[in-house]
Amino acid sequence: MQIDFQSSRLLRPARPSFIRLTLLLAFFMNLLPTSFWPWFPDWVALVIVFWSIRSPLIVGTGSAFVLGILMDVVDGSLMGQHALAYVLMSYISRVMAHRILWLPLKQQLINVLPIIFAGACLQVLIRWFAGDELPSLFYFVQPLVTAALWVPATYVLMLPQFLSNDRDYERPI
Amino acid sequence: MSGLDHQPPPLFKQGPAPLALLILYVCTSISLLVLDDRFRYTEPMRALLTQLTDPLKQVVQWPVIAFTRVDEYAVTLDQARQENAALKQARLVDAEKTQRLEILEAENQYLRKLLETKRILGARVQPATILYSARDPFNRRVILDRGTDQGVIEGQPVVDDQGVVGQVTRVAPDYAEVTLLTDRNQSIPAQVVRNGLRTVVFGTGDGRLEMRYMSSNADVQVGDWIVTSGIDGIYPRGLRVGKVESLESDPNGIFSKFILTPAAGMGRYGEVLLLEPVAVSTERPASLDRPADQASGTTMTKKKRKAQ
Numbered sequence: 130m131q132i133d134f135q136s137s138r139l140l141r142p143a144r145p146s147f148i149r150l151t152l153l154l155a156f157f158m159n160l161l162p163t164s165f166w167p168w169f170p171d172w173v174a175l176v177i178v179f180w181s182i183r184s185p186l187i188v189g190t191g192s193a194f195v196l197g198i199l200m201d202v203v204d205g206s207l208m209g210q211h212a213l214a215y216v217l218m219s220y221i222s223r224v225m226a227h228r229i230l231w232l233p234l235k236q237q238l239i240n241v242l243p244i245i246f247a248g249a250c251l252q253v254l255i256r257w258f259a260g261d262e263l264p265s266l267f268y269f270v271q272p273l274v275t276a277a278l279w280v281p282a283t284y285v286l287m288l289p290q291f292l293s294n295d296r297d298y299e300r301p302i
Numbered sequence: 303m304s305g306l307d308h309q310p311p312p313l314f315k316q317g318p319a320p321l322a323l324l325i326l327y328v329c330t331s332i333s334l335l336v337l338d339d340r341f342r343y344t345e346p347m348r349a350l351l352t353q354l355t356d357p358l359k360q361v362v363q364w365p366v367i368a369f370t371r372v373d374e375y376a377v378t379l380d381q382a383r384q385e386n387a388a389l390k391q392a393r394l395v396d397a398e399k400t401q402r403l404e405i406l407e408a409e410n411q412y413l414r415k416l417l418e419t420k421r422i423l424g425a426r427v428q429p430a431t432i433l434y435s436a437r438d439p440f441n442r443r444v445i446l447d448r449g450t451d452q453g454v455i456e457g458q459p460v461v462d463d464q465g466v467v468g469q470v471t472r473v474a475p476d477y478a479e480v481t482l483l484t485d486r487n488q489s490i491p492a493q494v495v496r497n498g499l500r501t502v503v504f505g506t507g508d509g510r511l512e513m514r515y516m517s518s519n520a521d522v523q524v525g526d527w528i529v530t531s532g533i534d535g536i537y538p539r540g541l542r543v544g545k546v547e548s549l550e551s552d553p554n555g556i557f558s559k560f561i562l563t564p565a566a567g568m569g570r571y572g573e574v575l576l577l578e579p580v581a582v583s584t585e586r587p588a589s590l591d592r593p594a595d596q597a598s599g600t601t602m603t604k605k606k607r608k609a610q
Contacts, residue, residue, distance in 0.1 A: 160362040162434035189320065194327045198334075202351040203359060205472070205479060206438040208344040209334035216327040223320060256440045259339045262486055262507040264439040 140290045143180075145187050147289055151176050152188070156196060160203060167267040170275040173200060174248055177215055178241060179279075179286055181222035182229055193219035210255050218248040234280055242276040249275075352474050367433065428452065428576040430460075433477065442485035442507065444468075448576065449476040457536060459577045465542035465565025466490065466530060467574055480574075483543070483564055484509050492543045493531040497521055500531050503543055503562060511544050511562040518558045522546055528562060536579045542566075 155172035163169040173196050180188035197212025204211070221244050222229075229240045249272035257263060284291075317323075337343040430446040448454045450473050458470040460480050468488065472479040481488050486507035493500045499521060504512045516522065526546045532539030544562035551558050 157358070157362045159437075160359050162363055162366055162437070164435045164437045164439075167439055185320075186317075190323045190327045194331070197331070199351065199355060202348055203355050204438045205436050205441060205443060207335055208338035208348065209331040213328060213331035213335065216324065216331060220320065220324045255335060259335075260486075261440045268439050 140287070143184055143187075143287070143290055148180055148184060148187050151286055152180075152192065152196065156199065159200060167265065168270040168274050170278055171245075171249070171271060172275075173211075174215060174218060174245055174272075175275050175278055175282055176286070177219050178222045178244060179282055181219040182226040182241075183286075185223045185226060188219070189223065190216045190219050207255065207259055210252055213255065214248040214251045217251065218244055221247075234283060237283075238276060238279045241279050242273070245276045246272040248272065349474075356474060356476070363434070427578075428454070430454075430478075430574055430576050432574060436479070442468075442482040442488075442505065442509075443471070444480050444482065446470075446478045446480055446574065446576070447476070449474050449478050451475050454478045454576060455579075457579055459537045459541075459579065460574050461541055461577060462566045462574045464567060465544070466537060467566045469536070470576070478576075483511060483566070490537060490543060491531045491534045492528045494522055495527040495529055496523075500533070501528075503528060509564075510547075511564055513546075513560040513562065515557045516560060518551070518555055520558065522549075522560055524548060527565075538577060 155176040158172040193215035197215040200211040430448040433445045436443040460467045468480045468482040470478045471481040484505045488505040492503045528543045530537040530541045542565035544564045547563045548561045
């Protein structure tokens with residue numbers, strides 16, 4: 130299985146329709162009324178970072194911006210708060226993709242964690258500038274949980290590619 | 303071999319440069335932030351997008367809300383019986399109070415008529431259920447199941463059985479967003495029950511309330527009840543806001559700050575009441591414009607006396 134570039138197995142690119150479906154599902158997960166659990170992960174951030182690394186031509190800063198605005202609307206937060214964070218997370222992921230994809234899965238997680246954590250901190254900073262109080266420390270557990278989901282997310286989001294069964298045994302590689 | 307249906311990834315046609323797009327989106331986001339925070343210009347856009355995302359929200363949240371209802375339904379019979387007995391007792395106590403209240407209200411109305419004040423305090427109420435609290439940890443807000451379709455308007459006060467909960471700050475066709483009193487941006491005109499001292503109570507954002515900039519010799523004691531004063535034209539008079547919990551003195555000794563515990567059950571799930579905002583007439587009373595008409599006034603009272 131090609132989790133990183135060190136493996137020799139070639140995978141087909143992910144289908145754009147599947148990518149859009151995962152973005153939609155992540156958005157649905159964020160709609161759940163989970164304000165009681167501040168540690169509940171930000172699924173949209175995770176999926177945006179994932180696809181910005183894996184298929185930057187389909188998911189980039191544009192999708193991040195649109196999803197960010199939608200999150201701002203459904204959360205009732207400041208317009209542009211999530212959008213700015215997601216756009217920057219998507220761009221940094223894209224720039225670091227060439228490096229991250231050469232690493233084994235656990236080291237990928239270590240590299241993704243600061244991106245997601247910085248995104249959450251940026252949102253705190255925006256609200257702080259807008260004059261709101263700082264959230265409780267539990268808020269900062271949320272990016273950690275989100276980043277920890279990187280390993281299961283890799284397997285789930287790449288499942289259709291792993292399962293594609295037209296393996297050509299005659300092919301040299 | 304079905305691999306040919308995939309197009310090879312484009313090598314050169316990759317759209318606009320990522321950095322250019324980044325700058326575009328970051329600038330747009332920052333302008334939106336400023337427009338929303340300082341000028342609230344983004345409200346029409348937000349309303350439009352809310353219309354689109356609202357059905358999705360309902361579909362996703364339906365299982366959760368349904369589960370909560372089933373959970374509530376599964377209360378054991380024993381609990382229900384105990385509650386029933388307690389409620390019966392409470393009702394007896396309340397019935398006595400209600401009767402006294404009716405008499406007082408009638409008497410009060412009579413006195414007000416006599417004084418020719420035009421203030422109307424009989425606000426219409428509408429019950430609503432709190433669906434959930436907003437996911438954003440920076441806001442103290444809850445979502446109610448009533449919206450513009452049920453006649454909810456922005457600015458309506460929201461109370462529960464113990465006191466003021468907050469105010470409706472945003473409405474959609476089928477839900478309304480209530481900013482709680484404890485929100486940092488929320489303030490409410492109030493007065494001390496014991497001596498009628500008027501003040502303003504602010505939310506602090508951490509679940510408590512504050513009375514700031516009170517003069518250091520203000521007659522407020524720990525344990526005093528604070529109620530709404532009704533001079534803002536939104537909250538009716540006499541609703542409980544909170545109880546004075548402690549005093550924080552300013553080191554300079556000019557002002558003192560009082561910390562209150564809110565009276566209403568902030569941040570708990572449950573039922574609340576939406577009140578009509580009370581519009582206080584700011585017109586000058588007609589009697590003040592014509593001081594020469596006092597004679598006719600006296601004849602009126604004479605007539606009234608005769609009628610009695």
